[in-house]
Amino acid sequence: MSQVLLINPRITSNARFPLAVMQLAAALKGRWSTRILDGNLDRHLPETAAAAVREAPPLAVGLSVMGGPQLVAALAVSRAIRAAAPQVPIVWGGYFPTLCADAALASDCVDYALRGQGEEGFAGLLEALAGGRALADVAGLSWRRDGQVVHNADQPFSTAPLQLDVGFEDLPAPERYLGPSFLGRRTAGYQAALGCRYRCSFCGVAALFRGKTALPEAERLSRDLTLLRTRLGADSVQFYDHNFFDREVDMQPLLGVLAQQQMPWWCYARADALLGLSAASWALVRRSRLRMAYIGAESPNDSLLRDMRKGTRSDQTLAVVEACRANGVIPELSFMLAPPQDPEGETERTFDFIRQVKRLHPGAEIMLHVHTPLPPRRLGEGRWTPRDPALPRGFSFPDTADGWARREWVDYWCHKDAPWLxxxxxxxxxxxxxxxxxxxxxxxxxxxxxxxxxxxxxxxxxxxxxxxxxxxxxxxxxxxxxxxxxxxxxxx
Ligand code: B12
Ligand code: SF4
Structure with missing residues (x-):
């Protein structure tokens, strides 16, 4: 079996399971042998990766790339691989290449960019690299043909990843990914569902999943949580699901599993979904020990919320703060300050609204971000998403990965700063x-x-x-x- 190297470039020192590359390894199992390198554990990842490709050149190297600090790390490791083994194809997947495929391919150290979910697209690309199919047939792939960048059609949403065994115990040292947090002494990161059914215009998730979601079977959740608890000693869970609470009827079996496991947990949620829960579901939420729910409040301005297609209102934000308080859950509200339409005015109105929230529930957590609209995204077959109409005239985004790796654009991607402030x-x-x-x-x-x-x-x-x-x-x-x-x- 040919080998494939999978890399999670460094993004944090607080390492949690590198689920993206673990999912890819699970999807390739039986067809290709895989090795995972994780920059969150290995401070010398460029050197380690260069040595690995020099000793045993793989069929391809796949890197998971989020914009922000991980992009900077991804460029460094990709260049080290290119220098060590120039013949090895380098593939980028994840949020950065999905949103900025042209910028990724403008770099001298990226050969292929896979947009969207990775499991099937990466397997298809490896098959093509091994000579078994045409590159033009790999959905979601952006590549160069005779020096020209080609964007194949987008991939359709796939629920197949929900059937995979993520392989926690296949990692060389899985226990290193369980660390202390306010939830417990050994908190695990885990993703139960795929995608999100909403299409908020500012959100990278909407770009990757285009309004689609799928929930796992309760048995799968129960099996994985039991494994994490009994085999790896996890005592609490941080759910990475983009939006944990979906339709109540589909959620109840999952809440039933969590109520049985009783591991304190954290998740992303929406105000409208929580407000729609029945008394029976709230009882399960309390029994399951949900400690905190991260809710995108975004803005107190309902017309802005409508413009960004959020689908929730400011009165729902206040109501969900009360509902959480009544049920012993800490609401963690995320706000986006300084939108380009009226940076000063909207920021002051948001500060006033936060004071209102704190009067209702002093324990509510507040996350402050700068509103940084996404760049227009290249779709398959030459189409583009529209540019956010609120962006100032003359404002332009970088068109190379190196441009996005500059300090001010890393801050932009991390919602820390924007040029109009x-x-x-x-x-x-x-x-x-x-x-x-x-x-x-x-x-x-x-x-x-x-x-x-x-x-x-x-x-x-x-x-x-x-x-x-x-x-x-x-x-x-x-x-x-x-x-x-x-x-x-x-x-x-
Ligand atoms: C855990 C996490 C982190 C961790 C990273 C830990 C780690 N292990 O590396 C930390 C906390 C460090 C982090 C940081 C940031 N994050 Co983060 N993070 C997540 C989270 C919750 C889970 C990621 C995950 O494991 N997903 C599960 C895996 C299976 O899915 P996936 O990563 O999408 O991978 C799939 C595809 O993308 C693709 N794919 C991915 N990699 C590859 C590689 C190849 C070769 C291929 C072919 C395909 C492929 O295939 C995979 C399987 O389908 C996501 C939300 C989410 N649920 O995804 C946000 C998320 C990815 N983060 C996001 C952002 C923006 C950030 C930040 C840049 C900014 C911020 N304010 O949060 C920061 C950086 C902050 C800083 N100062 O460093 C956004 C990305 C959207 C965007 N616009 O880019 C997300 C979606 C959150 C959100 N809803 O906005 N994050
Ligand atoms: S509900 Fe949340 S995850 Fe879903 S598209 Fe909107 S902001 Fe993104």
Whole structure:
């Protein structure tokens, strides 16, 4: 069997299961032998990967690439592989090549970009590289023919990955992926369902799955959680599902499994779905020990929410905060500040709304992001998605992977900054974040003793009550002294 090298470039030091490459390995099982290299565990990944391809050149190397810091790491490891074994084809898959296939292929170290779900497309590409089929027949593939970039038709949504055995125990040291979090001492990352049925215009998930979702059988969830608990010692789970709560009738068997397992858990959810749950489902949620649900509140402005096709309203955000509180679940609300339409005005309105949320439920967690619209995306057969109409005139995105790897574009991808923010607005957001973080230290901080949190709360009380966020130098000093936990830096 020819070998295929699968690589998860470094993105964090808090390593969790590299599910993307594990899924690909599971899909290739029996046809190709695979080896996984994970940059989250190996600080010298470029050297390790170069040595691996030099010693035993594989049929291809597949890298999982998310925009942001992982793109920077992916470029470094791809270049090391190219230098060590120039004949080995380098394939990029994941969110970056799905959203920016042309930019990926503009790089000298990427031969193929696979858009969308990877399992079937990657198997098809390997077959083509081995001479068994034509490259033009591989759905979702972007490639070069006679120097010209060709984008094959998009792949249809596939539910087949739900039948795969992810192979947790096939990893060389699976226990290294279970670490402490506010949920428990050994938290595992796991994905139950595929995709998301919504198409919010700002979201990469909508680009990858185009409004499709599929839930697993309850038996599969039960089997995997039992394995994680009994064989690998997991005591809690972070669900990576894009949107855990789907139609209630389909969810109930899954909630039943979670109520049996009783492992504290975290997930992504939507306000409307949670508000639609019956009393019986909420009872299962309580029994299952759901600790926190990450909910995309995005904005208090209903007309903006409509424009971004979010499908929820600001009154639902407030109602879900109450519902979570009543059921012992911490709502973790994510907001997108400074949209290009009215950066200052929308930011101030969002700050006021957050104050309203905190009055309802002081324990609600708040995640602050900058609203950074997605670049227009290349679809199969030469079509493009439209450019976000709110983007300022003259604004243009990078057209190469190296361009996207520049500091300011890494920040853009990570929703940290955007070119239309003034310095004053950046400072205002920073100040608000400091006061908020001190007044309401996050429940996800597993280190700080209670007295430290109490001191931060007391020191920031007057500023919060008077809405005086400007220049909180004393709080910044305190936050630095106690190494205040930033939930966004430690997310997931
Ligand atoms: C875990 C996670 C992380 C972890 C990464 C841990 C790790 N193991 O590497 C951490 C916390 C570090 C992280 C960071 C970020 N993340 Co993240 N993350 C996720 C999460 C929850 C799960 C990823 C996962 O394992 N999925 C399961 C696997 C099976 O699916 P997959 O990765 O999509 O892989 C499939 C395809 O993409 C494709 N594929 C993937 N790789 C490859 C490779 C090849 C060769 C091929 C052929 C195909 C292929 O095939 C796979 C199987 O179908 C996703 C949400 C989600 N459910 O996917 C968000 C998600 C991927 N993250 C996202 C983002 C934006 C980020 C950030 C860049 C910014 C942010 N604010 O979160 C940051 C970087 C922050 C920073 N400062 O470093 C977005 C991506 C969308 C986008 N626009 O790019 C997502 C979708 C969340 C969201 N809903 O917005 N993240
Ligand atoms: S509901 Fe969430 S995951 Fe689904 S498309 Fe909207 S923002 Fe993305």
């Amino acid at each position: 003034s310095d004053a607005l950046r400072a205002r957001i920073h100040d608000f974040r400091t006061v908020l973080g001190c007044r309401f230290p996050t429940a996800t901080d597993i280190r700080a003793p209670a007295w430290q949190k109490a001191a931060l709360r007391a020191a920031s009380a007057w500023r919060w009550h008077a809405a005086r966020y400007d220049g909180p130098r004393e709080l910044r000093w305190l936050a630095q002294a106690v190494k205040l936990w930033d939930p966004q830096r430690h997310a997931l």
